[in-house]
Amino acid sequence: MRGGDHSLMSNERNPSESLSPTAFEPRSETTVATTRRITPAATLLVVAGLVIAYVLFFLLTARSVSVTVESETTPTIDISGLHLPFGERFLMRPGSYELNVTAEGYQTYTGSLRVDDAEVQTRAVVLTPLPGTLIIESIPPSATVSLSGTVIGVTPLTIDEIDAGEVTV
Numbered sequence: 209m210r211g212g213d214h215s216l217m218s219n220e221r222n223p224s225e226s227l228s229p230t231a232f233e234p235r236s237e238t239t240v241a242t243t244r245r246i247t248p249a250a251t252l253l254v255v256a257g258l259v260i261a262y263v264l265f266f267l268l269t270a271r272s273v274s275v276t277v278e279s280e281t282t283p284t285i286d287i288s289g290l291h292l293p294f295g296e297r298f299l300m301r302p303g304s305y306e307l308n309v310t311a312e313g314y315q316t317y318t319g320s321l322r323v324d325d326a327e328v329q330t331r332a333v334v335l336t337p338l339p340g341t342l343i344i345e346s347i348p349p350s351a352t353v354s355l356s357g358t359v360i361g362v363t364p365l366t367i368d369e370i371d372a373g374e375v376t377v
Contacts, residue, residue: 270299274330283311337372
């Protein structure tokens with residue numbers, strides 16, 4: 209193919225078609241910042257897991273404590289701090305607690321309860337009966353009344369704030 213024929217494939221370059229560098233342009237795509245949202249279900253799951261972990265920790269490290277109360281009426285036992293009533297006993301972690309015991313007809317007991325590392329512990333509380341009123345009447349009236357050997361008056365007689373227990377009248 210010579211003469212007037214033009215070759216479709218030419219290795220020669222036209223000087224007007226030279227290569228020239230172009231400026232770099234980054235991709236124009238916008239990047240979307242992804243943030244993770246904490247869902248209520250995930251929050252609930254984490255909180256439930258923490259509660260279960262703490263309950264297990266408490267149950268595995270708690271001690272069994274029994275508080276026995278000497279009274280003729282049913283006592284109410286109040287213990288400060290975290291404790292779990294378990295029948296007649298309390299599950300408590302080692303430490304010091306404030307103990308309040310009340311019963312009808314008795315003075316309130318307030319003291320401290322020390323729980324040590326022993327697995328099973330017992331604390332006995334003896335309640336003091338409240339003072340009472342003693343009313344003495346006699347026939348005939350005006351009888352002399354002595355209390356434990358000391359003359360205190362004549363009948364009819366009312367003695368307030370007398371300590372509970374046995375006395376000789």
